[in-house]
Amino acid sequence: MKRIFNKIGSCAVIATLLLGSCETVELDITENPNQLSLDQSSPDLLLNSIQVDFATFVELMGQNGGDLVRIGYLNGRNYQNIANLSPANLNLEWNIAYQGDNGESLPSGLEVNGILADIRALAPAAVENQLFRHTAISQFIEAYTIVTLVDFFGDVPYSEAIQASAETPILNPNVDPGASIYDAALALLDTAIANFQSDVVAEPQNDFYYGGNWDNWVKACNTLKMKIYLQRRLVDSGAVASFNAIVAGGDFIDDTSEDLQFQWGTNSILPDARHPRYADNYTPSGGADYLPNWLMNLMNNADDPRIRYYFFRQVNAVPGEEIPPNEETIACSLEPVPQHYTDGGFTFCTLPNGYWGRDHGQNAGIPPDGFLRAIYGVYPSGGIFDDSRFEGLAVGDGGGGAGVTPILLASSVDFMQAEIAMLADPASGEPFILAGLAKSVAKVQSFGSLDASADLSFAPTAGQVTNHSNDVSAAFTGADDNGKWDILAEQFLVSLFGNGIDGYNFYRRTGFPTTFQPNLEPQPGAYIRSLNYPADFVNNNSSVDPKPNQEVQVFWDTNPSSPTFPIAN
Template sequence: MKKIFAYLLCSLVAGGLFYSCETTELDLTENPNRLTPSQADPNFLLNEIQENFARLVESLGETGSEVVRIENMFGRNYQNNYSPAGFDGNWESAYVGILKNIQQMNVLAEEIGLTRHIGMGQVMEAYTITLLVDYFGDVPYSEALDETNLNPAADGGAAIYAAADALLDSAITNFTNASAGNPQYDFFYGFDWSKWVLAANTLKMRLAINTGDFAGFNAIVNSGNYIQDSADDFQFQWATNDVQPDTRHPNYAASYTSSGAGGDYMSIWLMNLMQESADPRIRFYFYRQTAETPGAPGVDPNEETLGCSLTFPPNHYLAGGYAYCSLENGYWGRNHGSDEGIPPDGFLRTAHGVYPVGGNYDDSRFEGIAVGSGGAGAGITPMLLASWVDFWKAEVAMATSPAAGKQNILDGMAKSIAKVRTFLNLDPDADTSVTPLDADVNAFIASIDAAFDAADDTGKMNIMAEQFFVALRGNGHDGFNFYRRTGFPRTVEPNLEPDPGAFIRSFFYPANYANTNSNATQKTGVTDQVFWDTNPSSPSFPPAN
């Protein structure tokens, strides 16, 4: 018995939306929801891989952002904040949507010499498997895609990193050599294979800095063959379609709703840091729907819309002088670990801005957000940016001499700001007269320059880490790694709970994996350190919970 199954693959490209549709007659003795290798087209598989990859990086990057205060974290107890079941979707996306699809694509691509398809898959596979190691520790890899093995054993993180490094070397070869044909779509670099080589080498740099291989890191720096210019950034461009399928940036889709801002609250720590330092990116990152926050100086509290505006800061916030609950000028968010319920604040709280999610630019219009407003969701998921590389270079230099990284920090800031400013064009309703001028940017960079010179060695590391975290908005993966590598910045606000438990060094394994694989053992807590995290155990490290 056979039925017709419509397989619809909708693929994104910058500035537009393209549909690739194929109707295939499937035998129902096979899974009717997936193409078999004999029925699949390597282009369809690669298109699906690229989107699944972007969604995985976006989702786990959001989690990394939350624990290091780039985004807001809900829940006061680290042990219980992120449940195993909450990672089931990420696990399926990684192993089925990305790795299994890559395996099937390679069977077809190798037969006809589509080396560029294979190279793209190798970069995404290397990024994916190291992402899993960085968040979960030892995970299945060498046995993971064997369909006859229902209980694949985990590989050590170091072995997976080595496999990823080898994949990247092979990818570089595949991008350099001739191919029998190009993919249907390349949503990252538009078939510029020299830029794919830059991305592969830059990912190798991330692996090197995580493992402390500074010699290997510097060898790539000396080669010059890595992402140095924002024009070469490795990122995924979302589109503006809102139904069937929703191709908007996931945070835009969750936040710009008919009932106002949904999803996330903005991080008070990050907004306060940027507001106090006159950071010119603040209007791009955050969109204020109101000019005043209850409980701020000169503003009455409001129990209904912001309950904490009627409460005193916890003692450890008072002692440390951390901003609590209500910021000035309408920056309405939440502190790290807030577990309050959701009041009627959808048209009051600060929402995601035009960067990186494609929302509204904050020109002080103080109007409620609407579905389709601003950039309509045509934002990006950043994956490897030139500005981030400058901060990696600063970290390596500062390991020898804290003062030595200053120019790299300033370079990273300048690249980040220049990139963010280009997003103003996404919001057609923005009042462009309310934008930072070159003089404002120069004054801000000069203030960080002066503060760095005046700081002691610890202060220098704090400044570098703060500016790195600001530049990371949109993907906190490197922030989570950096915080575990260095323990900086030590200026992050603590959890609202005075005793939140030890900081997360890796997350629980997904429930589906731990509960169904006889070779898997669920962790007892979140303090298991990944192989490259050789710092003292929690709670003594990192210094702030």
């Protein structure tokens, strides 16, 4: 499920709820607070809008990516016919990235100007008034946004898109090659770094990501450049050297205090500032989303110290596991195990210890299990820490939704360095994997305090954390080269819970892990190598034709086509 949440366009709303104070900007809330008027908005209001829309965009794209790499639940047994990834259901992501559409095709009357449209509107005033840091934040966000669009859709409009200053804007923009958009993003980031380091007439009134720490923004720019080089290493012979040059310079995100993330609040109405996954699942009717059996099984079997933070179990047993099957609440508990699951030794339908989720591709109807299924926990959604209380959720439980949307994390940088190291020698990735694991675990554990009702005596001890790390190390040492890549992939994916963008890229780039639970359908069709263009784009743009299918590979994905590529369908 994709949750649509109100775009927040004012300092008075966002900063008060999320950051604590803001006294100089007012919003006439007799007007529609969900829609900024571009000709009347101040640079600060536009920058607020850009920052919040960016968090929305990352949430939505992160869910799409996560569903495809089993750190989210994919509802659909045919890859070419996944409801959430249909052209009509991708309009929201597209409109938030580009220009919005005055709510005509957005659910619940949501209205957005769009990230790139707001950035173009901000530019003249920012240049005229030497608001270099306003510009720099928008340039970073633009770079991340356009790269992500390429990663998921392939060639997309850019050079002809959002011609805000043109007397005659291009209404049917052509797509640009993905490779050229990547080059444009790198140029944007170089300019952003210079702008972050410039003297300014006025600072942004709100920096929702780093609170005005411009050194951290520079690190984020360099880290995004590292990500870009890593993603295009299959088509860029100089990418590894460029990546390593940034590492040698040392000016990148390497401590969790520097993580780039968006902080949500606890306010539930006017506006709903809670983490979207919390707001979707902590409802009077219980949880709305299913959690992925592959991920819960992997973490449960490994005694992963993050599992009580990621997932909250409402019950202590799943029908068909420790208790009798129940056709009403979990029909598959009475069904035979599919042969391809039996052949591969994959878990099917139910997990022990109350981890009630769904298999990859399971598309059965929704039974009355809103107060039975496992739901999002305290990380990253600001929910409940699982202290084995085994009770149904209530609205407002746990951290009340004060979670985060992770975007660029120090732990991810360690896993990125592991990948680079392992290209030359798979064994050399171990110290980076263990470093990334340690940072991820420590970050996740820090979220336990969000749940004031939690019994943190159930939190993993230092010894249990060490034992888990030692187990990963021993498994890595004992594995062959492919097994080592599997371990890197698994640990990276676990750390990415909450944002699957980099996981989807990693999987297409490397073909690992090979341990994925396959789709429940024995013949689900070719794996999705890029998403279909959204319906609004192809229906309203005479310059573009629909994609032939979702097997089209983005420019940096030069691996063999599916199913030759080792994709676990």
